[in-house]
Amino acid sequence: MKKTVRGTGIILLALLALFPLLFRVFSAITGIPIASSDSVQVNLVFMFSAVAGVITSAQDKQLSLGILNEIMPFGIRRIISPILTALTSAVLGVLFLSAGSELFMIFTPEERLWGIPLRLVFAFLPLMYLGMLYLLFASRESKIAPLAGFIIAVPLAAGPLAGIWWSLTGNAAPDFFNSVFNLWISVSHSLLWPIIGILVLAAAFGLPIFIAMSGIAYAAFSQGGGYVEMIPLEYYGILTDKSIAAIPLFTLAGYLLADGSAGKRLLEVVRESVGWLRGGPVIAAVIVATFFTTFTGASGVTILALGGLLTMILTGSGSSKANAQSLVTASGSIGMLFPPSLAVIIYGTTNIFSVDIYDLFKGSIIPGVLMALSMIGIGIFRDRGSKRGAFSLPNLLKALVKGLPELILPAGIVLGYFTGFFTLMETASFCAVYAFVLEVFIRRDFNIREAAAVALKSIPVAGGVLVIVGAAKAVAYFMVDAGIPFLLTDLVAAFVHSRLLFLFLLNILLILVGCFMDLYSAILVVSPLIVPVAESFGIHPVHTGVIFLTNLALGFLTPPVGMNLFIASYTFEKPVMKIARDVLPYLAAQFLILMLITYIPWFSTALL
Incomplete structure (x- = not known):
């Protein structure tokens, strides 16, 4: 699986490098513009960013501050580490479920790009969060902290779960889902600043920056009415920008x-x-x-x-x-x-x-x-x-x-x-x-194999930046809104x-x-x-x-x-x-x- 993910990342990076020049040369020679060439390129970037995010997590290279972690005694770090793991699991859990809910909403099955369903492209985002969750569980000897975090995530994402239920069954979810999510909306409204304070403090102890920012975005959108699906929408929007x-x-x-x-x-x-x-x-x-x-x-x-x-x-x-x-x-x-x-x-x-x-x-x-x-x-x-x-x-x-x-x-x-x-x-x-x-x-x-290894070294740098770009765009959108x-x-x-x-x-x-x-x-x-x-x-x-x-x-x-x-x-x-x-x-x-x-x-x- 590790080889598959790395190979996919390198292939996507190679396509990203080749397509713009190939499209330009083809159009210059034939005089015929290639249909949807810009859309193809930016959606390739979106898919690459998702794969790169998983590779970055697999190599433990997600950007973090860890200011306090460096000066804390070892005993305190041992206490804080499972808390950070639980927080990471909880945030990844709600992101996975909210992106999974939006998967059925953002595109219709008929919307395609060069014959490829755009839903399949967008599916890379929930798969990224799922891959990160898998790595979190696989990298910890004790599964208690990541499991506890995911259990917390489920009621916090009851709204997105209701959306998934409706998309799969065609029926409204049981009232229990909406009741739980409305309770979370009320709690997040009352405790927004303490939640932000906890995530900022956790970032100072080494919580990945994109996790902290995503958690803040999720809490902010929750207290504002529960429109948490805006997070994956903003992620997709910014990472399909031609400049990015x-x-x-x-x-x-x-x-x-x-x-x-x-x-x-x-x-x-x-x-x-x-x-x-x-x-x-x-x-x-x-x-x-x-x-x-x-x-x-x-x-x-x-x-x-x-x-x-x-x-x-x-x-x-x-x-x-x-x-x-x-x-x-x-x-x-x-x-x-x-x-x-x-x-x-x-x-x-x-x-x-x-x-x-x-x-x-x-x-x-x-x-x-x-x-x-x-x-x-x-x-x-x-x-x-x-x-x-x-x-x-x-x-x-x-x-x-x-x-x-x-x-x-x-x-x-x-x-x-x-x-x-x-x-x-x-x-x-x-x-x-x-x-x-x-x-x-x-x-x-x-040689080509060694160049591929160098390319693989570059992916966590790009991946670490891109996941922060996606998370920060959601925070920025909320503040502007x-x-x-x-x-x-x-x-x-x-x-x-x-x-x-x-x-x-x-x-x-x-x-x-x-x-x-x-x-x-x-x-x-x-x-x-x-x-x-x-x-x-x-x-x-x-x-x-x-x-x-x-x-x-x-x-x-x-x-x-x-x-x-x-x-x-x-x-x-x-x-x-x-x-x-x-x-x-x-x-x-x-x-x-x-x-x-x-x-x-x-x-x-x-x-x-």
């Missing part, structure tokens, strides 16, 4: 490049071009770290994959190990400001009626360059190395020739996407296919009358959000609340987006829970607080750039 479809492909391209020899070749190009300057290796390290984060969408991946190599090059050029490791750590999150950053894609998709993704990509380029230059500047100032060779034009030309295939990729993205020749999905497809051909057939870093953005706008307008003061408070808020929330949850949940408030102060939506994303980039480095600090601690085998102290000069420089970007809108709007 690019996420797994950019992640795949990043992993293929990071695990192959691309990093070494790009470093050689930059080192030969600027390595003779003071701080040349620093420039090389920052550029390469930024490049890989841009493609993987996860700064931690860059630190894990290239941290050792970049540190070795920097120390070999005379930098101290502490300086080298702190530079790599601090440079890890800058890539989210450059195309084709997944953070920009998700922000633009979440706020699609306020900002265009294309404009947001253009608006974030100058701030991204400023961030990179600030890292380079601090790195050069701290560089006391004297191991610099003389500039050699023949060596530079040799490095350029060797690295030409790698350099074609970013050039192809810029020319293809920003000239409008490629759509975002086609750009992602080009990236993934080009990276595969480059690493397997040109560089021969992998409840009018919370408008309430927040009125509240801010009543107490904050200065645009400059609002921007200052916004930075404080977002840095705190970046400390305590992961990137994608913050974008999906917090940005819809911020955007209308910022618009009320006349702030350009692209400017707001750049401020938002830059703040979150700082959040990766900000104690107590900056994710990059923990990843760097693991990678470099150093205490977290030692990493945090070493990173402080870089963090201070990034904060100054943030202030510059915040109060001078030109940096965000100059290229529009």
Whole structure:
């Protein structure tokens, strides 16, 4: 079964990579557009996200915070662990039943896509939750906690169960079902905030983020009238968006490049071009770290994959190990400001009626360059190395020739996407296919079997992000439906009358959000609340987006829970607080750039 799920994930990922370019080529040659090609691609993404979610759970890589879990004594962790297991089981249980109920409602049996019933496509969602439940039971020696959680889930999902009963039998469910569900609606209405508090606290102890957010969404929709089927509907809606479809492909391209020899070749190009300057290796390290984060969408991946190599090059050029490791750590999150950053894609998709993704990509380029230059500047100032060779034009030309295939990729993205020749999905497809051909057939870093193994490594990263995107969209929908953005706008307008003061408070808020929330949850949940408030102060939506994303980039480095600090601690085998102290000069420089970007809108709007 494990091989079947993994094989399905890789096949779906391969189809996602190939279809956009094949469709484009076929239409260009024949002049005949392929019917429903966009729908096919986005529904493939939906099916992939479900399979990827199961694979992510199987590898125990669902994103979580676990802030308190790290500092709690072992005895307390033993007590909390079964509670978290029961909560996970309960939330997965209600999600499975609500998605199962919606399976019979969302599409009719006649609705098909290329002859495939759309109900069959949607069935991947309840099957994902069922697969996660199975893994939860299979991974625990004691079945008591997961069983207790599922038993709790059944009455909480009495409404969806009644829907399943009606769909299967054609008859109304016994009144008992509705009575139990109405009781749950009443309880959730009275205890909504305690339920949210319990789930947030559980997330701090290590409950997967998407479980916590899904549980909050289920409680919120329950107390609002019991429309819990909106959760699977929102999940399907966001994950069949063409922009979201690019996420797994950019992640795949990043992993293929990071695990192959691309990093070494790009470093050689930059080192030969600027390595003779003071701080040349620093420039090389920052550029390469930024490049890989841009493609993987996860700064931690860059630190894990290239941290050792970049540190070795920097120390070999005379930098101290502490300086080298702190530079790599601090440079890890800058890539989210450059195309084709997944953070920009998700922000633009979440706020699609306020900002265009294309404009947001253009608006974030100058701030991204400023961030990179600030890292380079601090790195050069701290560089006391004297191991610099003389500039050699023949060596530079040799490095350029060797690295030409790698350099074609970013050039192809810029020319293809920003000239409008490629759509975002086609750009992602080009990236993934080009990276595969480059690493397997040109560089021969992998054979096809090894490339499939690398692709499998990329799936949990994409899967972990996509399930959070689905869960957070449900929470965001409820907040918008409840009018919370408008309430927040009125509240801010009543107490904050200065645009400059609002921007200052916004930075404080977002840095705190970046400390305590992961990137994608913050974008999906917090940005819809911020955007209308910022618009009320006349702030350009692209400017707001750049401020938002830059703040979150700082959040990766900000104690107590900056994710990059923990990843760097693991990678470099150093205490977290030692990493945090070493990173402080870089963090201070990034904060100054943030202030510059915040109060001078030109940096965000100059290229529009």
